[in-house]
Amino acid sequence: MKVAVFGANGQIGQHVVELLQQHPQHKAVALVRKEKQLAVLNKQGIDARLIDLSAQVDEISKALVGIDAVVFSAGSGGDTDGDMTLRIDLDGAVKAMEAAELAGAKRFIMVSALQAHNREFWHPDLVPYYAAKHYADRELLRSNLDYTIIRPGLLTNNASTGNIHANGQITEGEIPREDVAKVIVTAIDKPNTIGKAFDMVSGDTPIEQAIEAL
Amino acid sequence: MKVAVFGANGQIGQHVVELLQQHPQHKAVALVRKEKQLAVLNKQGIDARLIDLSAQVDEISKALVGIDAVVFSAGSGGDTDGDMTLRIDLDGAVKAMEAAELAGAKRFIMVSALQAHNREFWHPDLVPYYAAKHYADRELLRSNLDYTIIRPGLLTNNASTGNIHANGQITEGEIPREDVAKVIVTAIDKPNTIGKAFDMVSGDTPIEQAIEAL
Numbered sequence: 523m524k525v526a527v528f529g530a531n532g533q534i535g536q537h538v539v540e541l542l543q544q545h546p547q548h549k550a551v552a553l554v555r556k557e558k559q560l561a562v563l564n565k566q567g568i569d570a571r572l573i574d575l576s577a578q579v580d581e582i583s584k585a586l587v588g589i590d591a592v593v594f595s596a597g598s599g600g601d602t603d604g605d606m607t608l609r610i611d612l613d614g615a616v617k618a619m620e621a622a623e624l625a626g627a628k629r630f631i632m633v634s635a636l637q638a639h640n641r642e643f644w645h646p647d648l649v650p651y652y653a654a655k656h657y658a659d660r661e662l663l664r665s666n667l668d669y670t671i672i673r674p675g676l677l678t679n680n681a682s683t684g685n686i687h688a689n690g691q692i693t694e695g696e697i698p699r700e701d702v703a704k705v706i707v708t709a710i711d712k713p714n715t716i717g718k719a720f721d722m723v724s725g726d727t728p729i730e731q732a733i734e735a736l
Numbered sequence: 737m738k739v740a741v742f743g744a745n746g747q748i749g750q751h752v753v754e755l756l757q758q759h760p761q762h763k764a765v766a767l768v769r770k771e772k773q774l775a776v777l778n779k780q781g782i783d784a785r786l787i788d789l790s791a792q793v794d795e796i797s798k799a800l801v802g803i804d805a806v807v808f809s810a811g812s813g814g815d816t817d818g819d820m821t822l823r824i825d826l827d828g829a830v831k832a833m834e835a836a837e838l839a840g841a842k843r844f845i846m847v848s849a850l851q852a853h854n855r856e857f858w859h860p861d862l863v864p865y866y867a868a869k870h871y872a873d874r875e876l877l878r879s880n881l882d883y884t885i886i887r888p889g890l891l892t893n894n895a896s897t898g899n900i901h902a903n904g905q906i907t908e909g910e911i912p913r914e915d916v917a918k919v920i921v922t923a924i925d926k927p928n929t930i931g932k933a934f935d936m937v938s939g940d941t942p943i944e945q946a947i948e949a950l
Contacts, residue, residue: 576863578855604818608864612826612871613855641792641827649790650822657826657871664878 525710526551526589526627528618529596530570531559533679534633537703538593539568545707553585575614579621586625591710594618595633599677604650611654616661623666629716630667631706634659636675636692636721643693659719670709671719674702687725688732695723708733739924740765740803740841742832743810744784745773747893748847751917752807753782759921767799789828793835800839805924808832809847813891818864825868830875837880843930844881845920848873850889850906850935857907873933884923885933888916901939902946909937922947 525542529535530552542550552563552570563570573585575596586592596618597611615632622630637643638655645652662669676696686701705722708729709715718736725732739756743749744766756764766777766784777784787799789810800806810832811825829846836844851857852869859866876883889909896914919936922943923929932950939946 576860604820604822605864606818608818608822608826608867613863613867616871617855641831646790649827650819653822653827657830657875661871661874 523547523590523629523710524549524551524588525591525593526553526571526586527593527595528553528573528575528614529594530554530563531556532595532597534595534677534699534702534706535593537700538595538706539563541703541707543568548707548710551589575610575617577617579617579624582617582621583624586621586627589622589625589627591629591631592618592622592627593631593633593706593710595706597633598651607651607654611651612658615658619662619665619667628666628668629710630662630665630669631709632659632662632669632671633702633706634671634673634719636673636695636723638673639719663719668716669719670715670717672702672705672709673719673721674705675721675723677702683724684729685724685726686722686729686732687727688722689720689736692721692723697722697724701729704729705733737761737804737843737924738763738765738802739805739807740767740785740800741807741809742767742787742789742828743808744768744777745770746809746811748809748891748913748916748920749807751914752809752920753777755917755921757782762921762924765803789824789831791831793831793838796831796835797838800835800841803836803839803841805843805845806832806836806841807845807847807920807924809920811847812865821865821868825865826872829872833876833879833881842880842882843924844876844879844883845923846873846876846883846885847916847920848885848887848933850887850909850937852887853933877933882930883933884929884931886916886919886923887933887935888919889935889937891916897938898943899938899940900936900943900946901941902936903934903950906935906937911936911938915943918943919947 539550680698682700753764894912
């Protein structure tokens with residue numbers, strides 16, 4: 523599959539692009555905001571396209587022509603200001619969904635956050651971030667896309683363990699960004715993950731096995 | 737009808753409460769965040785209840801027991817920071833909707849913003865504010881509430897003219913906050929406004945007539 527990655531220059535996005543490039547069946551299309559990022563990626567032999575999430579939906583959809591699957595890992599993390607969170611994590615994400623529908627890219631993988639669906643578990647200081655994730659996810663649930671919503675715990679830059687604990691009631695825990703990327707790339711062509719949303723943290727089950735058991 | 741007003745201490749909310757108090761068929765229940773505001777309102781003979789929109793939905797719904805209609809005019813305007821916009825204009829508004837459903841208060845009047853439904857018309861500097869309004873409105877459209885979404889133009893503190901231009905394609909213009917309050921109170925018991933969302937600015941048609949023609 524030809525997989526477009528929003529946030530390809532981000533910490534998870536870079537891992538996703540690398541894994542897609544190594545994958546026998548997939549091909550990455552890195553979506554980036556700056557000419558300079560585009561040039562760097564092209565030099566590495568990576569197919570890259572310029573896109574700004576502040577553009578209108580029809581403009582964004584042009585960058586998705588010929589794409590089979592979309593990964594949305596753009597966004598701010600909990601520590602950016604609320605204005606950017608509203609622009610990118612909420613409105614940017616929903617515009618990406620609408621653009622994907624318009625371009626006929628049915629498969630959509632969203633990187634959300636642990637317990638984004640349950641207000642009771644939101645840390646009081648991080649309510650704005652979780653709210654943006656929550657309402658973007660709600661829009662995706664109601665879209666016509668073949669979605670998977672991945673809700674990872676606290677993101678770290680630790681080395682990949684390749685093992686996760688997914689699904690069920692998980693309310694705390696952390697996970698390396700590299701393992702989140704592995705879950706994304708593993709899930710893309712697993713039909714059992716379509717229409718699913720799940721929490722995950724580091725655990726004892728190999729990623730492939732945990733994903734197939736969802 | 738017994739009408740609860742979120743944002744009763746705000747600039748539009750104060751007008752709404754005053755108009756409801758003078759109304760032969762309605763009665764205001766002012767929802768405020770601070771004990772001090774509650775005391776001031778009670779002294780004026782106004783039924784007031786304490787509520788914090790950062791509370792959970794079941795807690796908020798307790799303040800809506802016995803309420804027939806809810807007005808949501810809490811919020812920040814375009815000049816507060818994005819974090820508060822996410823907390824109040826988006827998540828607070830949606831929690832108010834869910835609390836209203838839970839409490840059986842079916843009628844819900846939302847104060848939104850001109851063209852909040854059309855991204856093309858959002859001023860680039862105000863995208864975060866419009867995005868919050870946009871996604872709150874989307875949730876209301878999909879709720880089981882008897883909603884009316886009012887999208888006023890630029891709010892002023894000018895004296896009421898009592899005349900508006902409503903509905904149709906309106907992309908600019910202003911309106912006094914007092915007239916927005918009059919529209920809200922006029923719409924509450926007009927069944928033709930249920931399930932409607934409309935833009936409005938100052939105009940040539942008396943409010944009652946403009947609302948009945950929606």
